[in-house]
Amino acid sequence: MYNALSSEGRSNKVKYDVHTVKRAIAGDKEAFEQLLYSEEEKLYYTALSYTVQKEDALDAIQEAVCKAYLSIKQLKQPDFFSTWLIRILIHECYRLLNKRQRMIPFEEEELLKKLEHHTDEINHSTELTEMLSQLNPSYQTALILFYYRDLPIKQISEVMEKPVGTIKTYLHRGKKQLREEMERRADCREQVI
Template sequence: MKKMTADEKIDRLRSYELAMYRIAKSILMQEEDCKDALQEAMIRAYCNMDKVKDISYLKTWVLRITINECNRLYKKRDQYGKIMLLEERGVVHKNLEEHWDLHKVISQLEKKYREPLVLYYFGDCSHEEIVQILKLPLGTVKSRLYYAKNKLKERLGEEYDAR
């Protein structure tokens, strides 16, 4: 990849900002933690962007940095006994209690099922992008998404709408 100017790097990062925010919000839930994670992820991506060999992998590389930073902050926060809650998307609910149920169910999924679900619904990533980010075979990504969606549907009942 050719060396980018500072403005080109910033423009690229801004184009990924919404996906980065959705991922951070879905993992960390708290706005201040999201801001911290995004700031750190942006700095790391900006400083190391020239190391990416193929520009077509830039988005997945940036989203992986975001996930890693969120996981770092989540582990740090978790040491103090806080619960992970994920932002709702793609789920129909009637009241706040059901919203909390969604967060509880998603936070109880194993990391290997939670990550592809978060990337797919909150990061707007395709299956192929999830493969690149998580470095897993396509079949594994699809099966983990299928499992996670079924667990949500099973635990949340008919209120769940798996788009």
């Protein structure tokens, strides 16, 4: 059923419309597969930003797609198919990581560039990985979706199932904690020198 990440079908990739989602909800397997083709890149890079390893990302996608296929009839608003699918994927990534007891990673370089240009204050991207891993998981998810996936705050609120104001708070507090930790580490380095 699922081969959305194969090289076959990439040329047939089309952006879905609400009608396609409604067909998938009605049980049309081809419509569901068409939806997956339109989302495959977003699914892959989202999963990879959480799991880091390609195999784990593909495992998470496989499970998320199976769960989505089995529960698509529960999707009440076809306009939010993409958000609904990403939410399932993120939950699956967390489940996989908890199962394997790993730290939740991210694309360090991209986040470094976008976090108010503090790259000069950080010696190694592993420091940022460590700092992010110490954040509340909600702050971490919001920062990844906003800075790496470039999702708008409204869509992040849908993915995380939280109000827009809560997402803004997560982003503000997460950035503040990262900034404070960056400054603390920079001060420690200056004292050593």
